[in-house]
Amino acid sequence: MNWIDICSITDIPLRGARIVKTAVGCVAVFRTDDSEVFATSDRCPHKGGPLSEGIVHGKAVTCPLHNWVFSLETGEAQGADEGQIATFATQIEDGRVMLDVTELTPGVAAE
Numbered sequence: 001m002n003w004i005d006i007c008s009i010t011d012i013p014l015r016g017a018r019i020v021k022t023a024v025g026c027v028a029v030f031r032t033d034d035s036e037v038f039a040t041s042d043r044c045p046h047k048g049g050p051l052s053e054g055i056v057h058g059k060a061v062t063c064p065l066h067n068w069v070f071s072l073e074t075g076e077a078q079g080a081d082e083g084q085i086a087t088f089a090t091q092i093e094d095g096r097v098m099l100d101v102t103e104l105t106p107g108v109a110a111e
Contacts, residue, residue, distance in 0.1 A: 038072035
């Protein structure tokens with residue numbers, strides 16, 4: 001894995017998100033509790049909604065445009081919705097959020 005330090009965990013609001021801009025697009029980094037973060041593509045596959053602006057609940061995010069719900073763990077749409085978003089490995093090290101950029105290749109993250 002190829003880890004990069006992106007921020008302090010306290011830089012991400014609880015049940016909120018921050019954007020990481022990469023050469024291939026934006027990645028949304030979500031904080032679900034005091035010591036848990038997830039990273040996904042920022043774009044909903046339905047209509048391109050910015051998932052980083054969605055509602056974080058449990059280990060899921062609801063798209064702000066049309067209420068599609070995605071698992072932050074697997075990226076799969078939940079309920080009657082169909083589709084999937086890319087997910088990226090994260091870890092917390094000494095209070096810092098680390099993102100694995102190995103899979104951030106063209107076509108994986110939102111553009």
